[in-house]
Amino acid sequence: MIARHQKIIIYATYQKLIVSLWHGKQYQSQQTYQNQQVDYAAFRDYLSQHKKATIEVIVDAVEEEYQLEVLPHVAKSARRAMLERKLSQFNRNSVYKTAWLMRQQTSARKEDVFVLLSLTNTGWLQNWIDMLLAEQSLLVGIYALPVLTQCMVQQMKSVAPQLLICEHLASGFRQTYFEHGILRISRLMPIESMPSSSLVDCYLAEIEKMRMYLLSQRIISDATILQVALSHLKADGHMLLTRLAQQGLACINVNWQTGFKKTHSEQTDVCQYPEWQYMRLLNGISQPANLAPVEMTKAYDLTQLTNRIDITALVVLLMGLFISASLYLQGIQQAKQINDLTRQTDTLAQQRTFVINQSPPSPLAGRDLKAVVTMTQMLSEPSPITMMQVISKVLTAMPEVSLSRIRWLQSDLEKIADEENSDFGQQPNREDGRHDRLLQIGFVTVHINQLTDDNQQALAYVNQLVNQLRADSHVSAVDVIQLPVDAQLQTTQGSTSDQLATLPSSVMVKLKITLSQVRKEGL
Amino acid sequence: MNTWINDKHALHRPIIVLAMVVMIICLLIVLTARYKSNQTTMLSNAQADYKLAQEALQLSKQAQQDIKQYLPKYQHLVALGFIGGEHRHEWLARLHQVSTHYQLFTVDYKIGQQAIYHPRLMSNFGQYEMYRSAMTLKWGLLHEEDFIHLLSGLRENTSPFMVRDCEIVTASDALVDSQTMQARLIANCTIDWLTMQDSALKGNF
Numbered sequence: 001m002i003a004r005h006q007k008i009i010i011y012a013t014y015q016k017l018i019v020s021l022w023h024g025k026q027y028q029s030q031q032t033y034q035n036q037q038v039d040y041a042a043f044r045d046y047l048s049q050h051k052k053a054t055i056e057v058i059v060d061a062v063e064e065e066y067q068l069e070v071l072p073h074v075a076k077s078a079r080r081a082m083l084e085r086k087l088s089q090f091n092r093n094s095v096y097k098t099a100w101l102m103r104q105q106t107s108a109r110k111e112d113v114f115v116l117l118s119l120t121n122t123g124w125l126q127n128w129i130d131m132l133l134a135e136q137s138l139l140v141g142i143y144a145l146p147v148l149t150q151c152m153v154q155q156m157k158s159v160a161p162q163l164l165i166c167e168h169l170a171s172g173f174r175q176t177y178f179e180h181g182i183l184r185i186s187r188l189m190p191i192e193s194m195p196s197s198s199l200v201d202c203y204l205a206e207i208e209k210m211r212m213y214l215l216s217q218r219i220i221s222d223a224t225i226l227q228v229a230l231s232h233l234k235a236d237g238h239m240l241l242t243r244l245a246q247q248g249l250a251c252i253n254v255n256w257q258t259g260f261k262k263t264h265s266e267q268t269d270v271c272q273y274p275e276w277q278y279m280r281l282l283n284g285i286s287q288p289a290n291l292a293p294v295e296m297t298k299a300y301d302l303t304q305l306t307n308r309i310d311i312t313a314l315v316v317l318l319m320g321l322f323i324s325a326s327l328y329l330q331g332i333q334q335a336k337q338i339n340d341l342t343r344q345t346d347t348l349a350q351q352r353t354f355v356i357n358q359s360p361p362s363p364l365a366g367r368d369l370k371a372v373v374t375m376t377q378m379l380s381e382p383s384p385i386t387m388m389q390v391i392s393k394v395l396t397a398m399p400e401v402s403l404s405r406i407r408w409l410q411s412d413l414e415k416i417a418d419e420e421n422s423d424f425g426q427q428p429n430r431e432d433g434r435h436d437r438l439l440q441i442g443f444v445t446v447h448i449n450q451l452t453d454d455n456q457q458a459l460a461y462v463n464q465l466v467n468q469l470r471a472d473s474h475v476s477a478v479d480v481i482q483l484p485v486d487a488q489l490q491t492t493q494g495s496t497s498d499q500l501a502t503l504p505s506s507v508m509v510k511l512k513i514t515l516s517q518v519r520k521e522g523l
Numbered sequence: 524m525n526t527w528i529n530d531k532h533a534l535h536r537p538i539i540v541l542a543m544v545v546m547i548i549c550l551l552i553v554l555t556a557r558y559k560s561n562q563t564t565m566l567s568n569a570q571a572d573y574k575l576a577q578e579a580l581q582l583s584k585q586a587q588q589d590i591k592q593y594l595p596k597y598q599h600l601v602a603l604g605f606i607g608g609e610h611r612h613e614w615l616a617r618l619h620q621v622s623t624h625y626q627l628f629t630v631d632y633k634i635g636q637q638a639i640y641h642p643r644l645m646s647n648f649g650q651y652e653m654y655r656s657a658m659t660l661k662w663g664l665l666h667e668e669d670f671i672h673l674l675s676g677l678r679e680n681t682s683p684f685m686v687r688d689c690e691i692v693t694a695s696d697a698l699v700d701s702q703t704m705q706a707r708l709i710a711n712c713t714i715d716w717l718t719m720q721d722s723a724l725k726g727n728f
Binding site for chain 2: 360368
C-alpha cells in the first residue's frame with residue numbers, strides 16, 4: 001500500500017532519461033540513464049525494483065507540432081469525437097498527440113480554445129516506452145514539456161500579452177511563446193557546450209530566429225512588443241538583458257523556484273536544475289494534457305480501477321459494520337430496557353400480591369361489592385317523604401288550603417298524566433319523550449276554604465300556593481292542572497221559587513309538582 | 524490480447540473480494556436487524572406486561588379500598604336479606620313488627636310473583652342478577668307521620684325496596700272519635716321488593 005504512493009517522474013530527452021523517485025510529495029532520489037544500450041538494462045532493473053510505483057514521463061523533444069484550434073462548445077461525447085477527428089487530421093502518423101482545452105470563450109458563440117499537440121519523431125522515445133510497457137509499469141501519462149511550462153505560466157500572477165520564455169535545459173535552448181497566456185508554439189534548439197560569451201550570441205541569434213518565425217507565421221507583427229522571460233540561462237544574464245534591450249525587446253528574469261517551499265531532502269544541487277523544477281511541478285498538479293494513447297496507460301487505469309473496487313469494498317465493509325454495530329447496540333440497549341421492565345413488572349406483581357394478601361377476606365370482589373351497595377343506595381333514596389315534606393311546609397303557612405289527595409310516583413315521562421300508571425320503560429327513548437333519569441312527580445289535590453265572594457280570592461290563593469311551592473329548592477316545576485271555575489263565566493240557571501242560590505264555600509285545585517333531580521344516575 | 528486477458532484476471536480478485544464483502548455485510552445486517560427486531564418485539568411485550576401489571580396493581584388497590592369501604596355495608600345488606608333468596612315469611616314478620624311498633628292501622632298487602640329485573644343504566648352487577656317482586660301495601664293513616672313511620676320502619680328492618688307509586692287520600696267518611704280511632708287518610712303504595720342472587724353463592728345465605 002505504501003509502494004503505491006511511490007511515484008517515478010521521468011524527464012526524457014534525446015540524450016538521456018532523468019529519473020526521480022518521489023514518495024508522495026517528498027523527493028527521494030534521482031537516477032540518470034543515457035540513451036545507450038548499457039543503460040537500458042539498468043533502467044529495466046530500476047523499473048523492476050519499483051513495480052508498484054506510478055510513472056509519469058515529461059518529454060523534452062525537438063520534434064513537436066502545435067496548432068491552435070477554436071472549436072464550437074458541444075457535449076462531451078460529441079467533443080471527444082470532434083477532437084479525435086481533428087487530431088487525426090492534425091497528425092495522422094504520430095502515436096503521441098493530444099488536444100488541450102486552454103479556455104472557453106465567453107462570447108455569445110461559446111467556443112472552446114484547444115491547443116493540438118503532437119510529437120512527430122518518437123523513435124528514440126519509443127525505446128524507453130517499450131521498456132516501461134515490457135515491465136508492465138504503471139504509466140500514468142506522457143506530457144510534453146511546453147505543457148508544463150503552460151502550467152507554470154498559469155500560476156504566474158500577471159502575464160504579458162505576448163510572452164516568450166527562454167530556458168537553457170539539458171536538451172538545449174527552448175523558447176516557448178504564449179499569446180495572452182495560451183501556448184502557441186515551442187521550439188528547442190540543441191546547443192553544444194561553448195563558452196559563456198559565445199552563449200549570449202547564440203541565445204540572441206535563436207531569439208531573433210524565433211521572432212522572425214513568429215512574424216512569418218503572422219502570430220506577431222512588427223509592432224508587437226514581445227516580452228522575453230529568461231530562466232536558467234548559463235550565460236551572463238546582465239549582458240544578455242542589455243543586448244536584448246538594445247534590440248527593443250522587454251526582458252525579465254524569471255526564477256521558477258519562487259513560490260516553491262523546499263523540504264529538507266530538496267536542499268541539494270540537483271534540485272537547482274530546471275528539469276527537476278518541472279518534475280516537481282508535475283508532482284504537484286493534476287494530470288495535464290496526456291500524449292500517451294489509452295493502451296499504454298491501461299495497466300495504470302486497471303490498477304486505479306482495482307483500487308477503486310478495493311476502496312468500495314472497504315467503504316461497504318465499514319458502512320456495513322457501522323450499520324450492524326448500530327443495530328446490535330440498539331438491540332443491546334433494548335435488552336437492557338427489557339431487563340429493567342421485567343424487574344419492575346416483577347416488583348409490581350409482588351406489590352399486587354402483598355396488596356391482595358393485606359385485603360380483608362371478602363365473599364365478593366371489591367368491584368362487585370361496590371356495585372351491589374351502590375345499587376342498593378340508589379334504590380333506597382327516592383321516596384314520597386320529600387314530596388310530603390315540601391307540601392306540608394307550604395300548607396302549614398296557608399290554613400285556608402287543605403290537602404285532599406297526594407299521588408307520588410317515579411316516571412321517566414315528564415308529561416305523564418295522573419291517570420297513567422307509573423311503570424317506566426326499561427330503556428330510555430328520546431322519541432317518545434322518555435328521560436334517561438327518573439323524575440319524582442306528585443299530583444296534589446287541595447281545597448281552598450272560607451271564600452267570601454266569587455273565585456277571584458281563590459285564584460289569589462292558588463297563585464300564592466304555586467309561588468311558594470316554586471320557591472322551594474326541591475321543586476323544579478309546578479303546573480296547575482285544574483283551576484277553580486269563575487262563576488261569572490258560567491251559565492247560571494234556576495227560578496225564584498228555588499231557594500237563593502249560594503256560591504260554594506270551597507273550591508278544588510289540582511297541581512302537578514316535579515321535584516328536582518339530585519342524582520345523576522337513574523334506574 | 525494476452526494483456527487483456529491478464530487485465531480481466533486482475534479484476535477477479537477485487538471483484539470477488541467486493542462480492543464477498545457485500546454478501547458478508549448483507550448477512551451481518553440481516554442477522555443484526557433480526558436480532559433488533561426480536562428485541563423490539565420483546566420490548567413491546569415487556570412494556571405491555573409492565574402496563575398490565577401497573578393496571579392490575581391499581582385494580583388491586585382499588586379493590587382493597589372498595590372491600591374496606593363496602594364490605595360492612597354489604598354484610599349489613601346480607602343481614603337484611605337483600606342478598607340471596609327471598610324470605611317472605613321473615614319479611615312479613617318484620618312488616619308486622621313495624622306495624623305493631625308504631626301502632627298503625629291494619630296494613631293490607633299483596634305480593635306478586637318474583638321476576639328478573641334489569642334496571643336501566645345499571646344492568647351489570649357482576650355475577651349477580653336482580654329480582655323484584657311487585658308489592659301493594661294499603662293502610663289507613665291517622666296522621667301523615669304514620670305513612671313515614673311505615674316506610675322508614677320497613678327501610679330500616681327489611682331488605683331494600685323501591686317505592687314506585689304512592690297515593691294518599693283523605694278518607695271521605697273519616698271521623699275522629701275519642702273512643703274509637705278511625706283512619707283519616709288512606710295510603711296505597713306500589714313498591715318493588717328487590718333481591719339479588721348469585722348462582723355461585725346461591726343457598727349460602
